[in-house]
Amino acid sequence: MAELPSRWTHAVRADGRVFFISERTRTTTWLHPRTGLPVNSGHVTRSDLPQGWEEGYTPEGASYYIE
Template identity: 60%
Template sequence: MAAPLGRDSLPEHCSYGVCRDGRVFFIDDEARATTWLHPRSGEPVNSGHMIRSDLPRGWRKDLRTTGPVSS
């Protein structure tokens, strides 16, 4: 992720949403506009999650790499 995504990292008048492919979009309520770029960093952000049609409804594939999973 190119920029932190917490609500505290966004200006008060902004919020965000996540598309089915994991891309994050930002909503500027004052300007009534959307953008793919984080309002503070100017960089695109990917959530690390993707909703895939081959997974059961409501499931998401996690694309983040966090190291090996122990059993």
């Protein structure tokens, strides 16, 4: 992921989708503030997996599990 401008942070939803937070304007966006593109962390928290497990995806799209 590209470096964020100053006063920006990011967070990740349970479905792996990344959103960006402007500390200055107190707004959020799905698009990276420098690139203008959406970002996915590649990790998904699924309710059907045992507690503490997540599903991740390789760049090729193959799934794997993380404890």
